[in-house]
Amino acid sequence: MNSNKPLLGIALMVLSTAFLATKDGLAKTFLDQVGPVQIIWVQYVGNFLAMALISAPRHGWNVIAPRPLGWQLFRGTASAAGVATLYWALTYIPLADATAMFMLAPVVVTMLSPLLLGERIGLHRWIAVGVGFAGVVCILRPGFGGDMRGYYIALLAGFLLGFYFIGNRRLAGLAPPLLNVTHNALMGGIVLTLFLPLFWHPVPAPAIPKLAGIVALAIIGQALMISAFNYAAAAVVAPFTYAMLVFAAIIGYVAFGAIPDLPTWAGMVLIVGAGLYIAHRERQAAAKR
Numbered sequence: 001m002n003s004n005k006p007l008l009g010i011a012l013m014v015l016s017t018a019f020l021a022t023k024d025g026l027a028k029t030f031l032d033q034v035g036p037v038q039i040i041w042v043q044y045v046g047n048f049l050a051m052a053l054i055s056a057p058r059h060g061w062n063v064i065a066p067r068p069l070g071w072q073l074f075r076g077t078a079s080a081a082g083v084a085t086l087y088w089a090l091t092y093i094p095l096a097d098a099t100a101m102f103m104l105a106p107v108v109v110t111m112l113s114p115l116l117l118g119e120r121i122g123l124h125r126w127i128a129v130g131v132g133f134a135g136v137v138c139i140l141r142p143g144f145g146g147d148m149r150g151y152y153i154a155l156l157a158g159f160l161l162g163f164y165f166i167g168n169r170r171l172a173g174l175a176p177p178l179l180n181v182t183h184n185a186l187m188g189g190i191v192l193t194l195f196l197p198l199f200w201h202p203v204p205a206p207a208i209p210k211l212a213g214i215v216a217l218a219i220i221g222q223a224l225m226i227s228a229f230n231y232a233a234a235a236v237v238a239p240f241t242y243a244m245l246v247f248a249a250i251i252g253y254v255a256f257g258a259i260p261d262l263p264t265w266a267g268m269v270l271i272v273g274a275g276l277y278i279a280h281r282e283r284q285a286a287a288k289r
Helices: 002-029 036-064 069-090 095-102 105-116 123-140 148-171 177-199 205-231 234-256 262-288
Strands: none
Touching (some): 002 036, 002 069, 002 095, 002 205, 002 234, 036 069, 036 177, 036 205, 069 095, 069 148, 069 177, 095 123, 095 148, 095 234, 095 262, 105 123, 105 148, 105 262, 123 148, 123 262, 177 205, 205 234, 234 262
């Protein structure tokens, strides 16, 4: 029975990426009616309320007391800004392309970890960083169809998600996974609330069910991801987050008729390959410690 647990964890992680990619695809359908900041604010507030109801019976008032506050604020801000920037990019470019740039985050973490985390990075991982950015160049090549602003905005989203991952590393082990998700949603929701008056516009009635769908998909996706880590180690299931790119490509084709061309697929392969190799080297380094 126990031998099946890692497989169940992997299956749950892949399923979570399907829900989260669907959420992003749904957001793309009405970004012309509701701005990215409004959509993300609804998502984070709804996610916090749901996670707080689940975690409060076990953790009590700790659900609204994230510590240490500075790093919690850093992580929540990076998370909310990253997703909002991704949705901003979706107003210009296809879902799969934006998702590929978003998936650059592990490469960003490797590149910045000597400066922000004091980690030593060997030659192999620096080569992986170069490969990841070669993938970005493939996707950003001049003359590509679509608005180039969207690609640079998506690249910014990848960097912001990298900062979120760095925040996760600094906060690792300080709280249970469920409480970590709750605190991230809380801090992101608070930061977005401060800026909401600058971006608020009346929400058209047809968009309200879609906003509800965004919240539902986010909650289900997060719940599946948390469950995945309960059945298998992070080193086992984390690489399967790249399945989101596959689902993004499928949704982009079915819903929007967008098909990545060969150079874009090559860029995606380089980015994913770099991320997987970095994860492999980090597992090796952790095993030696």
